[in-house]
Amino acid sequence: MTDNTKKFNELFCELEHCNEEEQRQKIEEMNEIVDEMNGYEFKFIFKTKLFEKIDKMIEEKKLQLGNATWILKHIGYCVVLKNVWNRCFEESLLNKRLSNMIIYEEKKKDEKNKILSDDLCECHLLLNKCVSSELAIICVPCVLKAVLHKEKEEESQRDVEIALLAFRNTKYDFFRQELYLKEITEIIKNHQEHHNLTQLAYQSAWEFLINRFHTNIFLEDTISNELHFGREAARELEELTRNVDWNRKKGEEGGKEAKEEFALMRWVETLKIYFQSCRLKNEENVGLINLIVQIYQTAKDNYRGIRFQCIYSLRNAAEKRVVRVEDLLKSGAIDAVLEEIRHSTLKDKILSKYLQFFLNVSKKLKKKTDNKMEEVKRKATKRKVFEKMEEEGYEDTITSFHERLSFLNQKYLREFSLDISDFL
Template sequence: MQHKFKYQDIDISEKFSRLIHELEDRGEKEQIQKIEEIDRLMEGMDKEKLDSAFKEQLFSRMDKMIEEKKMSLENTIALLKHMGYWKVLNYSISYDFIYSSLGKRFERLIVEEEKKKEEERNEKFLVDLCECCMMLCDGYVSEELLSICMSCVLQVALRKKEKNEETQKEVEMALLGLSDIRKHYHIDKELYLRRMTEIMKCHHENRNLTKLACQSAWLFLIGRLVFDKCPKSIIVNELHFVGEATRELEELMKCVDWKRKEEEEEDEKRKETKETIILDRWLNLLNFYSLKVQMQNDECNKLTRCIIGLCGAAKGSHRRIFRKCLTFLFHIILHEAESSDCFLCEEAVDFILEEMHQPTINDELLTRGRSVFYHLSRILSRKKEKKNSLTWYVWFAWSWLNGKEKKESEKAKKKMMLFRKVHEKTEEEGYEDIIVSFRKVALGGARVWGFSNDLSNYLILL
């Protein structure tokens, strides 16, 4: 569904509305051509334009066209799948489809088709209906409908393992629909865990999923990990999420043009390639994951190095990617400092310090750098509260009896090592001068909400 976007002489939303209206006056073959034209147009529509276009009136008009036999159900499905594709890719949100007469029609058709005997059921028709609902309903579907749709799309991904383009596209659409299920849904593990594990293991061996299909599968699984208590051991140890994410990022980085200039981003969304969009989606997922799950192993070291490389590449050319990379590094630094396991905190700190030394510092980096060192100083410079002597003796006795004393001592040593390294590094790099400089120039000495104006609150103090 990727096409080179051609700029339009008239407002893109107006043209979208006109093309939808023109479907009513066309025959079957002409409608197919118009639907392809609408698909090409939607490639240039950003989230806001898609949000405003996908309204109840649009879906009601399409339902009326079916009722009056002005458009076949097959053509309607083709158009809705295109709409769903761009909607999910752009994180567009519309609750109108599920409440429209067309949405109700599709729900009814899904239930009716699923209840047919297996030999009478049209599997492709059922899958198409399910994909439309999953991509356009924002996940807000009934429990019965969700169960049917999940079963259908997972069967597609399980059954079709060939690496030819047509099959991969079918699986991509199925998993893209699955990825749009709202995270707060509780889904029975029996509905997905075994099959999703099999799909991902097959991909590890054969690399049979497209980059978007792979990312969509992980988006679904990580949502389940956090909200359904999907077994962490399967995702972390059996499916190796962090290692796979790193591999995907490294491959995507090779496909992106990092030489374009920031001033060329007048209409950034239109210039994005599919690889850039998928890279952006990966960073959203990794930032969500880093907030919810403590990452503490060698795979995370490699991922963090990859993000540092990506951050450096995106600076000056892809502002949104640069910003999301900084957010990830921010999470890693603070989480590792809190946990005292400090695997790669030093490298991430080094990167931010080095960037803050540049004569033309990016505003986003300035803000993130300030945030990092403000919070890092609160963690590393934090003095331990004095314990009541009786409480301390009880805690010591419990720790000694349970073998915790040595472990706690080792953690304290690790934290002190990190503390000293960061302190020495900030002294070497003249970090205090940076703080004073950006406080005077960028902040103008004014108080910024949520941050202290006291210089010592940004320093790692012995």
């Protein structure tokens, strides 16, 4: 128990004895307390028992449904923002109630309560770690249309941010383009023209689209050439890196710093997925590689999560045609991975990502061409890479792992040969 959890419980217990307006006032206070909670307080309060109580209050008409969705949306927003997932809501009767209400409202077609339907869909997307295909097909178009409406009506940026953040949990669902592409493209273009979204809302819109790219390569022209993801991501990352407290000591917490760290981490994760899927060569992608290396160098001491995501992104970029080995060499990407691999142990799962980075580089360097000029450049680049690897002691480092490469194969990947020359 802390001051925050005690005060929240007191206000929650008072809700069922208040009229609708009084409930709104108390929920506003409760939302402010939720904003201040750390991860431990959050998990202590939001357990299945609390959601079951809300379900019972709705059933007995002691809590007005609009007030219930208001506090639930805020809880869901903070669940995503603070990254404090548990399955308490998913396993509750309240989740079943809201899911059934979403399906019921959808069946009413033109007669459905639009505001209630929007609120229910946002709650469901925010509070469920995994969203079923049945409900995702209903909720995603509903929330996208709600975002466009809120933008036109110039409603609060916080409401739009909450709605877009709801898409965080739809990454693994398959959607037909007609369910989302027109609306999400319009949302992104509107921001590029009018700057009407918060940083987090804009990143959430891009994250939703890039996660579709992972399963739909036909989006590449829209993402890269029409919406200019590389340019937009670079600008957002540059601004975030200026605002993060890079000197924060390990384990130290802070509201503003934690939020900015979270936003930066999400962008780098989005880059990882982007580079995993893209195929078109684009100068904007080269700029992104340079930026990833800069972020890695800045984050490597105090921000382990960001550091690792940077390496994942470089690994994926090295595999695709979008970035040349010369770009990886010039940007310092090869230096960054060499630096990381020297500090690895066999217990580090990420070791396989470092090795795969160089396996990808090796495959690129082996590809011969009939163009004499290109072939001369390929050989020159290959020589530079090998000199760099020799200078940094890469061979000695890899040899130290040689006896355990079969273990790494079994546990993480199937591609590594025990012939050490494949890596050189």
